[in-house]
Amino acid sequence: MLEVCNVSKDYGPFHAVRDLSFTAAAGEIVGFLGPNGAGKTTTMRLITGYLPPTRGEVKVDGLVVRTNALEAKRRIGYLPEVPPVYPELTVNEYLNFCARLRRVPSRQRQDAVARACQRTALNDVRHRVIGHLSKGFRQRVGIAQAILHEPQLLVLDEPTAGLDPRQILETRQLIRELAGQHTVIISTHILSEAAATCERVVIINRGALVAVDSPENLTHRLKSTDTIELQVRGPQPAITALLGAIEGVLKAEFSHLRQEVGTWQLEVANAGVREEVARRIVGSGWGLLELRPIDLSLEEIFLSLTANQPEGQVEAPPPAADAEKGVQL
Amino acid sequence: MSGMFAVMRKEWKTYLITPAAYVVVALFAFVSAFFFYNMLAVFVMQSLNGGFGGGNLNVDVQVLQPLMFDIGITLLFLLPMVTMRQYAEEANSGTMELLKTAPIRRMDVILGKFFAALGLLIVLLIITGFYVGVVAHYGAPDLRAAAISLLGLLLLGGAFLAIGLLISSFTKSQVVAGVITFVLFLVLWIADWPVAYSSGTAAHVIGYLSVTSHLQNFTQGILDLKDVIFYLSLIVAGLFLTARRMELAE
Structure with a gap:
């Protein structure tokens, strides 16, 4: 379904993503894990065609995103880190606009919006202005926008960031429901998040691939x-x-x-x-x-994985993991 | 195409539910009405005096032509407020990711935004048409010249909008976009001043870029292809460069 083939993204001398390759099969939930600044968001943007890769190709359903952008983008639903909503529109107006952008045929548009609202439990706020909604609701509007056109590939960038515990559980439940019909890629920097929803985890650090495995195997393999x-x-x-x-x-x-x-x-x-x-x-x-x-925390898994890596792939100890711990203190 | 209409519809919805467009229309109506009323009042006074002296009075030259020119200046002040948010806001709020990952072409977004703003400009020109109607009701203005003036204002405004859109695509800050747009419009407006004291080639080249001298022909009812092409090329250049800018930003 999704093939990321030797993709690199450079910003001048800075290598945000280097030679990254992984695949996701149809109906699979893949967790995309790494500390802050590891290149998760950049990779998501490369997959969705927001950014073109410097080298390598991303293929969705066999279509190269860079050269066959319109067809590939039709198959992708994307929730960026910040939900891309217009605060002045109501939920209904916004989703209708998104349906038009996504080229949902006009006869199916109302149904598509209604179904997306149903699945994300937005029916009560459909006619409210997005700017007046809480963060959790906005996040759900963002998810509704991503699933509106029934995409084959769903890319969610930190879908639970900033939500309260109850909303996190609801969002995870929603993501699990979405699997099967969609291939889902979720980025997160929390291992328990990935363990709770994903069948397979891709770990990256400093833009490079560190490991690909199931969460159980990862913890097992490491200890x-x-x-x-x-x-x-x-x-x-x-x-x-x-x-x-x-x-x-x-x-x-x-x-x-x-x-x-x-x-x-x-x-x-x-x-x-x-x-x-x-x-x-x-x-x-x-x-x-x-x-x-x-259980091993992401920090521990991460440290043990990067410690075993040969020189060159990781030049310095990961300061991001430490920084993250610092924030939690 | 459908992507373009989606963006245009959304922009129009935003105009209808946020204050910015109302402010622009209201300020335009107020300022243009002030111009019109004053010019008309002076003309009426002169007409009354003219009854005694047998002067040469012309409603086209004394009311409509200066009115159209002043409305051009009003557009110079107001249109930056329309264009400054167009891309800057999308870049700032993250909705650019929605537009750029949707299955639509870059040009769909650009043209959608441009034609939406052009729609707002047409509302302003309809208000201007109302003044022509008032004059036509009480007098006999040259309606063909008035129509050509309105076409000139549409082209001038369109050029302003395309340039403003381009500048908005360079920054996340609406204020920065607004200020740069306004100053650039001002420069384009006064670019023909050097022609007054210099006969050099440079002065004439810069003078040619002046939007004022081209508007003058329109307000006098002269429809010259060279002026139409001037504005159209500004519009095309603005839109094309915006597309290039979006491409390079990736």
Whole structure:
């Protein structure tokens, strides 16, 4: 459905995207993952024909976007990072305009707008001016605009950015519903986002491809061991000693104590060890309050992936990942 | 083509629901009416005096010709307000991504915006036509000359709109676009001044670019192909360069 073949985009001496190749099959949801400034938005713009690539080709449904722009663009729905809405128009007026731009035949236009509003739950605000709507609604108007003409390829640039948790869940649900009928490309810098919706993840850094795999495989491939976090009420040295003695526990580390509850981090050889850990703690009469596996964060996956890369592909440690952590603090 | 009409419709919708177009039409109506009323009042006064002296009074020369010329100046002031937002706003609000990823041609967007603005200009010229109607009701102006004047204003305004659209495509800031457009219009308006004191080639070349001297022929009822071609080439150049500019911005 979508083929990105050795695409590069230069801005003068700056290489925003370099020699990027990946594909997406029909009906697949592909997550496009990378830290801020990795070239995600640029790649989305190259796919949708907003920018021409400096080298390489993007093909949608076999059509080269650069040379067969009109036909290729008909097959694409695109939600840019900022929803491209006109604040002075009502939702209905705006979607009608988009339907005209997308060359939806006039007889089907009303149906197309109604269907898009239905799917994005916009019916209640159809006759309100977009400028008066909340960020979440505007984002949905942006999605409605992208799915209006039933495109074969749907490109969503950070569709959940800036939404509240409930809206994020609704948007993810919507995206899952859209899959199957559309090939969906979603860019995000949050791994859990990709894990929640995508079948396959493309990770890029500094404009270059780092990895392509399913989210499960990525986390799996990267950790030879599992990490679990444990909260226990009880005497700290005794617990540490006990944990260290359990077979299969490679490393037991006490992390901190809060209100008489200690937190430990364990590295275990396999998931089965968790049962043994629970049994032994409860058997010793201590209070087991929490036991949970810790997934690798994007930062960790990202760091471990880029650390294994040969020289030249990544020239410097990724400052963006650190910066992102800094923002979250 | 359908893309062009979609853009044009949307621009018109925006004119109808945002204040900018109303402000332009209202200011134009006010200023042009002021010009018209004053010229007419002076003419009426002279006519009354002329009854005694037997002067040579001509409603075309004394009312309509200067009126049309002053309306050209009014357009110079007002049309930058129409064109300054056209591309700058799209670039600023991110809606350019919608237009550029839609299955329409670059020219569809440019022509859609241009003809939408031209529609607004025609509204202004209809208001101007009303003044001609008033004069025709009470007197006998040269209607052919008045029609040619209106055509001249349409061409002048169209040239302003095409140039304004081009300038708007260079910036995300409406203010910057507006100021540059206005100053450039002003330069085009006064470009024939050097002809008054210099007979050099440079002065004549610059003078030829003056939109004023070409408008003068129209207001006098002279339909010269050379003037029509002058304005049309400004329009075509403006639109073509806008298309090139959009292409290079990628």
